[in-house]
Amino acid sequence: MTGSVQAFLAVMKTVVASRLAYRGDVFFSLFVTLLGEAILPMITLLIYKSGASFPGWSLEEAMLVQAVFMLAKGIAYPFFYGMVYNTLDRVREGSFDVLLLKPRSALFMTLVTGFSIDGLGRLVGGAALFIFALSGLPMPSAAEWLGFLLLMCLSACVLFASALFMSGMLFRWVGSSRVYEMNDAATSFGRYPLSIYSKPLQFVLSSVVPVAMISYFPAATLLGRSTPGLYGAAAASVIFLAAGLLFWHYMLRTYTSAGG
């Protein structure tokens, strides 16, 4: 275990050093990401300023859901989603071979060599929006904070699983660069309070593809709101992750490398 942590840190260090060789691009990328992620909260603000609202949700509460979504994506992009581009490029070029020559799990190598500091812009933006939204709300209790942290772990599981599905697909459908858009479209349902959707869609988003676990359930728990369907969503998140792991390893077997 210690060896794995050391290996993780060592690889991450070299990946970061490698990326920082182009500092200008890194700063620009962080800035653009931050700007892009700020658009939706701005639109939400405009909606509320014009007198409209998400029924039953104050501006700060709706902002909190979006802040938690940004926080979750802020964790997913640097730590998980980098593996998708990593797989995309390496499978297309055949350099995925190099990862398989290392005496570590293929998933570990794909994940850690795909670490992307560019995604940290979302984390910074999410943290800023989270503080802003929370400042206008009553301070949550310790139990609510604990529940929030536990559910954020499940949120990370859902996003990791989605990265596994995207990355796994790329072993078979080589070069499908639009997987991110597909994933963004699917997960964007998690940007809004679950209650704005119809009942059947609420069921799908919490118990089938647990997108609601990305931000809605953690945010609602922090706000002390009732969360019907939470246990089903928690179970679905764990199953989703297990399915993602199985899928990824199954697809890895179909890797054909590129011509020598």
Place this chain on the structure above:
Amino acid sequence: MNPIIEVSQLRKSYQTYERGHTLLDSIKSLFHRKPLEIQAVKDISFSVQQGELIGFLGPNGAGKSTTLKILTGVLYPTDGHVSIAGYVPWKQRKPYVARIGAVFGQKSQLLWDIPPLDAFYMNKAIYGLKESDFRGTLDELVELLDVVHVIRKPTRQLSLGERMKCEFIMAMLHRPDIVFLDEPTIGLDVIAKEKIREFIKEMNRKGVTFILTTHDLGDVAELAKRVIVINHGEIIFDDDIAALKRHLGDKKLVKLTMTGDVPAYLGEGVAVLERLSSHEAKLEIDTAIQPLNAFIQMCSQNGVIADMSIEELPIEESIKALYSYNSEQPNNNTNRKDQKHVKIDASAGRKGGNAHSQTSGRSV
């Protein structure tokens, strides 16, 4: 002694799609693609003893890189058995790859924007090497390959030769027992090639087993003691270098200079390759038909020999003959779904055997 590598009836096939080159073909392929089953490796078998240095040769698309990828645990085979140092590469990949090294000339393990030294330290952590072992090996390899002033520069600023030397260090830091080399000298200048060849020889002397895939026959002639030739996924030759040279028969290259004209006919088994002038010619002599002393006697009877040099036929000739023989066979690597697979003699690849029966000796 038990072989360190045992390969038996190894087979790998995969599906790809055929597409034409025109715009219309590209558009059609969006809706319908003709499936092609590629049989990259066809039931090959061979074994390797510890400490051997084997040249694994074949023309482009012969199946040698696919075989190498299976042997390194990168690809799953379709069928067959492989045991390397007691491991089945694709089933016990993690402990297995800790015992092997690999240098793929066209796939770098270094990181483009940072110095090789940083990548070496990354490998140290990945392989879980002790600091003292790592330092000792690194110092030894850096000195052997003469790259002490190179390893701290960003990889992108290094020459191809310097990068390749660093690739070797990357592959050998954990002191592997077996090393797979896929075109390790591709694109290198003479000096860099020589350094790398010396390094491989030195490591081989220390007991490291090497499997070398290359198109550079200079590498093979200088390094390999045994050669396996693969074509269309089948082993067509497996023997030592001397046998490979004998493969075309007992032929010699002779450059003959006479004081007078070189006779037009020099007897059975002598072919004139090039007439350099009226009294100078390059000849190929099949000594099984006309022994050298008989040839010299014949020349003396026809005039005065001013100079004569006798050389072995270059290895390229034997390899070319092997490749071209197999190329004359129907292309049997691809197999359309609706076609029946045609396979030539599958008895190739006998353990420790000689050339394929159809390509051996004078039949080439």
